[in-house]
Amino acid sequence: MSLTFYFAPMSTATTVHWSLEELAVPYEAVQVDLKDGADKQAKLGPVNPNLLVPVLVHDGTPIFESAAIQIYLGETFGVDKGLYPEPGPARGEALKWLVWTNVSLGAAISRWLQNTQGPEALRNTAAGARAREDIDRLLAMVEENLGGRTYMLGENVSLVDFHLGALIEWIRHCGVDLAPFPRLAAWSERCSARPANQRLMAA
Ligand SMILES: N[C@@H](CCC(=O)N[C@@H](CS)C(=O)NCC(=O)O)C(=O)O
Structure with a gap:
């Protein structure tokens, strides 16, 4: 292999x-x-x-x-x-969040960065502001999902947490404030503290 x-x-x-x-x-x-x-x-x-x-x-x-x-x-x-569910409804939930991370949240983040931090000639202030609103609306979905859950799929950590967790670390680094989303912020800290992530950060 x-x-x-x-x-x-x-x-x-x-x-x-x-x-x-x-x-x-x-x-x-x-x-x-x-x-x-x-x-x-x-x-x-x-x-x-x-x-x-x-x-x-x-x-x-x-x-x-x-x-x-x-x-x-x-x-x-x-x-x-x-670290990943068996086929069945839990697998469906994992797929939902993995795809959402890229095509919904990731796409909004790309629009925001392009319109606020990308090449000057390609920036559009209104489009940047709209993208930033979309990011907060999407982060609110994660906040809601984490109600009563330790990780995105429930009590067990999964690849969904690493996929979304890395993107959240990135947007934090880019200046997105997680304070309005306390469950999301706590989950992000919990995921980021994992030894595997700490090894990558130190490399
Ligand atoms: N939709 C792709 C996006 C991948 C992507 O945009 N990769 C960037 C780095 S974040 C890249 O390789 N850019 C090439 C470059 O900057 O030349 C995915 O999720 O894998």
């Missing part, structure tokens, strides 16, 4: 990196310098024509898109390790 993981620090790849560390499966990590076009082309060209990290290559098959990788890792290794 071979697993090769293409990543860059402090990027979308961190969500998958965290899961790989928690799953404790052996993998080879290949760091890509996203600022170096030649490095990107040489390393990512053969595995992701979109030239983005993360990419996971399992026994020669490349898988890109972080949510797809998380789902794949969950199905392939996570159930046995107690």
Whole structure:
């Protein structure tokens, strides 16, 4: 069995990196310098024509898109390790939050960053403000979900917590205040304190 993981620090790849560390499966990590076009082309060209990290290559098959990788890792290794639900309604909940993290919350965060911190010529103040409102509305969904739950799927930590948790760490770093969402803030601290995440942060 071979697993090769293409990543860059402090990027979308961190969500998958965290899961790989928690799953404790052996993998080879290949760091890509996203600022170096030649490095990107040489390393990512053969595995992701979109030239983005993360990419996971399992026994020669490349898988890109972080949510797809998380789902794949969950199905392939996570159930046995107690980090991903068996097929059934709980699996449906995991899929719901993994996909939501990218296509709802992640998309709003991208709009916000592009319109407030991206290239000057592409910024739009009203679109940035709208995206920021959307982020708070979406964070309120997480706050609601965490009512009476320790983790996103209930009492057990799962790949959903690592996927969403890494994104929340990132937006905190970008200046999103979690104070209006106390359950979310406490959950984020709980997840971030895990040894696997601390190892990544220290690397
Ligand atoms: N939808 C993709 C987004 C991946 C993505 O945007 N990756 C960024 C890093 S955060 C990247 O590789 N950018 C390449 C570059 O900056 O040249 C996913 O979830 O995997």
